[in-house]
Amino acid sequence: MSANPSPSPAQVLVVDDEPDLRDLYELTLTREGYHVDAAANLAQAWLCLKEKRFDAVITDMRLPDGLGMELLTGMQAQQRAERCIVMTAYGSAENAVEALKAGAFDYLTKPVDLKQFRTVVASAIQDTGQIYKSGRGTPGPAKAAGALDRLDSEPASLRRMVGDSEPMRLVKQRIVKVARSMAPVLVRGESGTGKELVARAIHACSHRAEAPFVAVNCGAIPENLLEAEFFGAKKGSYTGATQDRDGYFQAARKGTLFLDEIGDLPLAMQSKLLRAIQERSVRSLGSTQEDAVDVRIVSATHKDLAADVAAGRFRQDLFFRLNVIEIAVPPLRERRSDLPALCEALLAKIAQESDMPVPALSSALLAQLASHPLSGNVRELENLLHRAVALSDGSELHVDFVPGQPSNGPPAVTGDLQSYLDQQEREVLVKTLTETGFNRTAAAARLGLNLRQIRYRIARLNITTPFGDDAHDDTP
Numbered sequence: 001m002s003a004n005p006s007p008s009p010a011q012v013l014v015v016d017d018e019p020d021l022r023d024l025y026e027l028t029l030t031r032e033g034y035h036v037d038a039a040a041n042l043a044q045a046w047l048c049l050k051e052k053r054f055d056a057v058i059t060d061m062r063l064p065d066g067l068g069m070e071l072l073t074g075m076q077a078q079q080r081a082e083r084c085i086v087m088t089a090y091g092s093a094e095n096a097v098e099a100l101k102a103g104a105f106d107y108l109t110k111p112v113d114l115k116q117f118r119t120v121v122a123s124a125i126q127d128t129g130q131i132y133k134s135g136r137g138t139p140g141p142a143k144a145a146g147a148l149d150r151l152d153s154e155p156a157s158l159r160r161m162v163g164d165s166e167p168m169r170l171v172k173q174r175i176v177k178v179a180r181s182m183a184p185v186l187v188r189g190e191s192g193t194g195k196e197l198v199a200r201a202i203h204a205c206s207h208r209a210e211a212p213f214v215a216v217n218c219g220a221i222p223e224n225l226l227e228a229e230f231f232g233a234k235k236g237s238y239t240g241a242t243q244d245r246d247g248y249f250q251a252a253r254k255g256t257l258f259l260d261e262i263g264d265l266p267l268a269m270q271s272k273l274l275r276a277i278q279e280r281s282v283r284s285l286g287s288t289q290e291d292a293v294d295v296r297i298v299s300a301t302h303k304d305l306a307a308d309v310a311a312g313r314f315r316q317d318l319f320f321r322l323n324v325i326e327i328a329v330p331p332l333r334e335r336r337s338d339l340p341a342l343c344e345a346l347l348a349k350i351a352q353e354s355d356m357p358v359p360a361l362s363s364a365l366l367a368q369l370a371s372h373p374l375s376g377n378v379r380e381l382e383n384l385l386h387r388a389v390a391l392s393d394g395s396e397l398h399v400d401f402v403p404g405q406p407s408n409g410p411p412a413v414t415g416d417l418q419s420y421l422d423q424q425e426r427e428v429l430v431k432t433l434t435e436t437g438f439n440r441t442a443a444a445a446r447l448g449l450n451l452r453q454i455r456y457r458i459a460r461l462n463i464t465t466p467f468g469d470d471a472h473d474d475t476p
């Protein structure tokens, strides 16, 4: 079966000065159904590139008349669309990282494992589909991923990231640019800034979009389960393993593995992850066999990982591997101009989830929000708006910045006591209802009430619940 899905064979250029290796690569790729041209040095490679457009260019790093890197940077400068794969000597991680940073689609370490070679080339050649189609056949410089302005229609994944401020525009441009390669990305940013949205957008803009996006919160998995969760487990490999199970790596095959809160990964697991990334293969718990996995790694942290490296809490070599490309998501305070659009979008989302009309955003509310520090970023904004909607009695929305922490002693009530107590009761009810997924039976039980009592209170305090009357209570 041919690996090339298109009716006209994909065009591949192989650049290597060793005739035997060139033949081997050529043979391997021809068998896969590709059309292969070969060059023995940079000069020949440039001649081929002048003549026609390829889908992928595979180049050795050390060539008689220069470095493969020069070919890569030259092609980047000419904005050529070919995906470039660089072959580096074993153990020269710096070269691989440098190539990825310079825009290589991927790298291979020599001696090249032919199975991996075929996978990587197939991955490079796959239809670029999502945003930029490579378009075959026409010689000359092609359009590479450039400024976002060129996109007539922003892909949905980027539209979901609300905000047109300069910092957000730069983030989006970077996403589009890095989506095309295999290079690991580290997304940095304070909590609630939208790091997961960035990771999802990278996946959605890449040729991996049709394959799974697997998100893992590294801080949420008990340490003794980490290995099985990441790499899978064979039946009987530990108590409770009643059947073979895939891990995250297998689940994300051909797709993207998003490692959130990577800074929380214990050191022992860091070593295992590094190995899996370097070898591009994993071994399930209890298995003797290594399985190759084609997975792109995007990780995220709100921590200063470089400081963790300095303090010995994070492995430097892993940091180096994960941080090939960095995307810093700016905190909300550095993009205040996004606030109105964000509020509108979040209110629309909240309304849709609760199946209710979109509440109006008054300028007073906006001003109130704008004067708040919002150090919890978009997530805090979303929570504030959620509360405002839940607590609203149908008239204008307003937020009250009741601090989450308990105050010292009873608060000084300046207004009318009954409204104050109503407000407090409402807060407690809304919080418990939210935590129980608006299951009134569960919420009532937590609060020592019966269903009738909680229903009465919900009605009295005019609390809007997303599921209407009794639909979501798990009692008959």
Ligand SMILES: Nc1ncnc2c1ncn2[C@@H]1O[C@H](COP(=O)(O)OP(=O)(O)OP(=O)(O)O)[C@@H](O)[C@H]1O
Residues within 6 Å of the ligand: 160, 161, 162, 163, 189, 190, 191, 192, 193, 194, 195, 196, 197, 198, 260, 302, 342, 345, 378, 379, 382
């Ligand atoms: N630019 C944005 N436009 C719309 N919604 C956003 C934006 N940024 C974040 N959000 C929303 O804010 C919430 C928090 O986003 P997300 O989970 O991606 O943040 P995070 O940086 O990964 O947070 P944490 O570090 O706490 O895991 C989500 O509900 C997300 O949909």
